[in-house]
Amino acid sequence: MSPVETDADVEHEIDRFSREHAAGWIAYRRERHCSPEPSGEEHETSHSVCERLKSLGIDAHIPERGVGVVADLLLGTADELTPAIAIRADIDALRMPDRKSVSYASIKEGLAHSCGHDVHTTIVLAVAELLTHLKQSMSDHLPSARFRLLFQAAEESCDGARWMVEDGFLKNVQSILGVHVEPNLLAGQIGVRYGVFTAQVDELFIDICGRGGHTARPHSTTDPLHAAAMLVCQLYQMVPRSIDVRDSAVLTFGELHGGMASNVIPDEMHLAGTLRTTSAESRTELIDRIRSICRQFEAVTGNEIRVDFRHPLGSVVNSARETSAFQKAATSIVGRENVIILDRPSMGGEDFAVYMDHCSGSQIRLGCAASLPWPHLHSPLFDIDESAIALGARVMTRTALSLAGMPQLLLTSPAAHSSGKDEDGSA
Structure with missing residues (x-):
């Protein structure tokens, strides 16, 4: 046979x-x-x-x-x-x-x-x-x-x-x-x-720490919540224009936490999301760019911003x-x-x-x-x-x-x- x-x-x-x-x-x-x-x-x-x-x-x-x-x-x-x-x-x-x-x-x-x-x-x-x-x-x-x-x-x-x-x-x-x-x-x-x-995946955690206060007097605070909102928008706009347009990459936040009352600006905001890329070059470029933007936001908003990438998956x-x-x-x-x-x-x-x-x-x-x-x-x-x-x-x-x-x-x-x-x- x-x-x-x-x-x-x-x-x-x-x-x-x-x-x-x-x-x-x-x-x-x-x-x-x-x-x-x-x-x-x-x-x-x-x-x-x-x-x-x-x-x-x-x-x-x-x-x-x-x-x-x-x-x-x-x-x-x-x-x-x-x-x-x-x-x-x-x-x-x-x-x-x-x-x-x-x-x-x-x-x-x-x-x-x-x-x-x-x-x-x-x-x-x-x-x-x-x-x-x-x-x-x-x-x-x-x-x-x-x-x-x-x-x-x-x-x-x-x-x-x-x-x-x-x-x-x-x-x-x-x-x-x-x-x-x-x-x-x-x-x-x-x-x-x-x-x-499949994509490479990095979990991203950002803590924004500053001075909160009364919502009637935001000028006397560093308003970490406002900083968080602006930062998310800036990072979303940044990703497509920071790497080779032929590469695939996506940054998405799934968590944004802060505050306990409607009339209190919180002292801290906590963000969590994922960065997904398909090349080592794009991953390195975007991690560096995210850190750079967060440093710039520190200077502009007067808040301390800590960035942590965890659990990288190839x-x-x-x-x-x-x-x-x-x-x-x-x-x-x-x-x-x-x-x-x-x-x-x-x-x-x-x-x-x-x-x-x-x-x-x-x-x-x-x-x-x-x-x-x-x-x-x-x-x-x-x-x-x-x-x-x-x-x-x-x-x-x-x-x-x-x-x-x-x-x-x-x-x-x-x-x-x-x-x-x-x-x-x-x-």
Whole structure:
């Protein structure tokens, strides 16, 4: 039997198993969706994932921190020393309400899976089921490989990936794969991008301290509130004109606190926001410019202004090898016309970037909208077209196997020849 025939059998079995188990995967996603847990507190989710993996015969454990799950799945002659391909899912939810009218809406007040991490968790569990089934039913057709499954806590707080690295779970990992749902793409579409995939993110904190007083006599104060209002406007105007216009950057404040009474000018104002950039040069230029403007405002307003940038997070930069494997896997399933080459990076942050300081990797966008427009990520109405779950599992499984030594797996589907475009999406 030729390699193409062998890989076609594997491909067929992936698709057959996915159709057969799609309803169960949807049920599990709904179970997780109604029981969200915030960053660093994903104890129930971690236990559920760990037990499900152990039921498949996979060596899985919860790290000493008490949240997250790490598991190794071995094929062929691979052992614990074999360089691994990691497959990552984030598992935490958001502190926000769920306002959907569905049977699986959150039962926990003020917590919601509005960023799709329940979907990511289910997809990687489905990949584990698929690989286990293939190992049991057609092991002679598979390469020797070690897959490390990372169910990461605390993505929203940007702590979880760092924890995984600090605890040593990226040692001897050569590649890492990730997926994120995308409500701007229809279910059945896959978004891929080579190179910079997400923005660098810095949290910005500004304290303005001066002399408050009576609102009837602002002339006898340094009016920190007025200074804060002017500073926000000035910084918003500054960003687009301080860097190369071809670069993407955005500064947004989400907090402005100060004062306790309508007739009292406060002594202090506190601002917090994020600076998002897509190049190291723009980041450096804007941080320097923000500090410079704040120094100028100190002189003009007579207030002390303290600026603090915290928790820097780098960009996800998709590697060519893994991204190409994702693109080919997606094309083999949904056809070239449904593989969307994303023309610009997301301005969102993603701590998947932390892993890429230690190995190559790639992340894709999985279309999840039943129609467009669709409720966006972090919306209290966010939900998915659940057909995306099985598709995500199929794409991830094929990509992982191709990187492990089955490149022909991506060339056997007629869907791969259903478009007149080249594999890079060009005409």
